[in-house]
Amino acid sequence: MDEFNASKPIYLQLAERIHRQIISGELRAGEKLPSIRDMGIKYNVNPNTVQRTYSELEREGILETKRGQGTFVSERQDRLVQQRDKLKHEQIGQFVHVMREMGFSAAEILSGLEDYLNKVERGDE
Incomplete structure (x- = not known):
């Protein structure tokens, strides 16, 4: 996934990649x-873009910069857990929004998701 989507700023896409990693x-x-x-x-991007990404993630408490040593993933587990939950919520929200736009009810979404996850557990997907 080295390509970037033109509809969203590259620094945000790079930040999302780091979040997922x-x-x-x-x-x-x-x-x-x-x-x-x-x-x-x-990632074949301008260093200013990377600096903006690192700065944004540092502001969120996900990264820490140590002068003369570099940039590190935060060791604050509470921030990392909070970020994990935030991303989970965002992904679920996007999924539900798209399903609702297609006319699916909450029960249909839940049923479809359960069926899908059961297939994955069995190795059918």
Whole structure:
């Protein structure tokens, strides 16, 4: 997923990627992130974009910058858990919104989701 969507600012999309990496455990609490320059090269974006991303995530308490050492994933588990819950809520909200727009009731959404998850558990999906 190295492509960016033109309808949303790149720095926000990059922030979402970092959020997902933290939530999935790919990036762990206290882990050092690539330098701004290296992250820019990795994702083929301007270093100013990466700086804006890191600044936004630092403002949210997700990242911490240590002078002379670099940028790290926060070790504050409460902030990471809060962010995980926030992203879960946002994803569910988007899913429900789309399903409602297609005319599905709450019961139909729940039933469909249960069926889907049961299939995944059985390995059918």
